[in-house]
Amino acid sequence: MTEIxxxxxxxxxxxxxxxxxEAIVKQKxxxxxxxxxxxxxxxxxxFTLEHALVERGHLAYALDGDNIRHGLNxxxxxxxxxxxxxxxxxxxxxxxxxxxxxxxxxxFISPYLADRQAARDVIGAEDFVEVYVNPSxxxxxxxxxxxxxxxxxxxxxKGFTGIDDPYEPPTDPQIxxxxxxxxxxxxTSLIIGLLEERxxxxxxxx
Amino acid sequence: MTEIxxxxxxxxxxxxxxxxxEAIVKQKxxxxxxxxxxxxxxxxxxFTLEHALVERGHLAYALDGDNIRHGLNxxxxxxxxxxxxxxxxxxxxxxxxxxxxxxxxxxFISPYLADRQAARDVIGAEDFVEVYVNPSxxxxxxxxxxxxxxxxxxxxxKGFTGIDDPYEPPTDPQIxxxxxxxxxxxxTSLIIGLLEERxxxxxxxx
Numbered sequence: 169m170t171e172i173x174x175x176x177x178x179x180x181x182x183x184x185x186x187x188x189x190e191a192i193v194k195q196k197x198x199x200x201x202x203x204x205x206x207x208x209x210x211x212x213x214x215f216t217l218e219h220a221l222v223e224r225g226h227l228a229y230a231l232d233g234d235n236i237r238h239g240l241n242x243x244x245x246x247x248x249x250x251x252x253x254x255x256x257x258x259x260x261x262x263x264x265x266x267x268x269x270x271x272x273x274x275x276f277i278s279p280y281l282a283d284r285q286a287a288r289d290v291i292g293a294e295d296f297v298e299v300y301v302n303p304s305x306x307x308x309x310x311x312x313x314x315x316x317x318x319x320x321x322x323x324x325x326k327g328f329t330g331i332d333d334p335y336e337p338p339t340d341p342q343i344x345x346x347x348x349x350x351x352x353x354x355x356t357s358l359i360i361g362l363l364e365e366r367x368x369x370x371x372x373x374x
Numbered sequence: 375m376t377e378i379x380x381x382x383x384x385x386x387x388x389x390x391x392x393x394x395x396e397a398i399v400k401q402k403x404x405x406x407x408x409x410x411x412x413x414x415x416x417x418x419x420x421f422t423l424e425h426a427l428v429e430r431g432h433l434a435y436a437l438d439g440d441n442i443r444h445g446l447n448x449x450x451x452x453x454x455x456x457x458x459x460x461x462x463x464x465x466x467x468x469x470x471x472x473x474x475x476x477x478x479x480x481x482f483i484s485p486y487l488a489d490r491q492a493a494r495d496v497i498g499a500e501d502f503v504e505v506y507v508n509p510s511x512x513x514x515x516x517x518x519x520x521x522x523x524x525x526x527x528x529x530x531x532k533g534f535t536g537i538d539d540p541y542e543p544p545t546d547p548q549i550x551x552x553x554x555x556x557x558x559x560x561x562t563s564l565i566i567g568l569l570e571e572r573x574x575x576x577x578x579x580x
Contacts, residue, residue, distance in 0.1 A: 184421075192399075193398075218390045225398055239470070260446035267435075269433065270474060
């Protein structure tokens with residue numbers, strides 16, 4: 169076995185504190201919750217933001233369908249009950265990430281007001297930034313990168329948000345972005361400006 | 375809305391890479407999976423390790439019953455099925471933390487070999503360090519900080535690991551610690567030595 173080297177380690181009965189971790193990464197944990205229709209551009213903005221933050225030396229992490237629906241939540245479907253459990257688990261994971269000191273982005277349709285309110289409650293309103301990605305439905309349908317709207321209109325997919333399942337828009341989002349007219353780059357700049365204003369990340373040295 | 379300041383942000387179609395995040399925090403993501411009986415000392419070592427790493431400037435995070443059983447997994451009980459789902463979700467969250475570049479500790483009884491193997495498969499063997507916390511059952515029963523062994527012996531709790539539910543020991547753990555004779559401080563030093571050897575964290579400057 170390895171030789172015991174450190175002798176200044178003390179026995180702790182609880183977790184290290186969030187503030188200690190935030191001091192290491194020189195940022196504050198925060199959750200940026202993107203909500204909007206399928207093909208509204210949530211993930212694109214979340215990825216662009218994640219990259220921009222990482223390039224500035226910040227630890228940022230995006231949770232989206234790719235790493236959640238195929239992993240933690242692969243045993244959930246798209247019934248109202250499963251959608252609620254989907255968002256509940258994402259909020260709980262987001263809370264852990266924020267506690268770890270990470271600038272965390274979540275990009276999920278999250279169509280129901282009550283589920284997003286529950287997420288805000290779990291994470292804490294002071295650490296929760298709601299971004300409503302809100303192009304028109306027509307823009308989303310025109311993009312339709314996976315052909316899902318087409319299938320939903322043809323009745324081949326049931327319970328599709330915006331077609332035959334409701335999307336309940338945020339009543340008071342911190343930021344609203346019409347990606348029909350605002351580019352991912354512009355959206356990212358807006359959000360970074362907000363994070364600087366909130367003190368989650370320091371402003372860039374000019 | 376905030377003035378658009380940054381103009382050098384490009385549009386990305388996927389996640390930022392793990393290596394980019396690891397460069398920011400100057401460490402490698404790794405999962406240290408503690409397994410052992412109730413009261414074996416898993417959480418105590420995990421917390422001591424977490425604190426020691428944070429004091430050295432490393433972003434470390436411990437997942438344990440406190441932040442998982444009361445949050446993400448609060449809708450799970452202790453049936454064999456729920457124990458499996460409990461460990462599955464922890465492994466999936468651990469995978470995300472490792473991908474975020476964090477030195478992650480998980481402290482759960484995780485009594486079944488197959489569940490731990492599944493966790494190792496999800497996370498990837500190269501990022502998975504199994505630590506078997508293995509004092510004698512007698513030591514655990516004597517500690518019994520929550521009086522659970524007493525209740526299990528009295529039949530007031532059913533399905534208690536080590537009493538009337540099996541614990542399947544690791545066949546090839548990276549580290550085995552008898553906390554009957556090894557202190558949390560010594561255990562932490564052993565694990566830090568291993569993390570240094572693996573290149574997950576740089577050695578301390580002497």
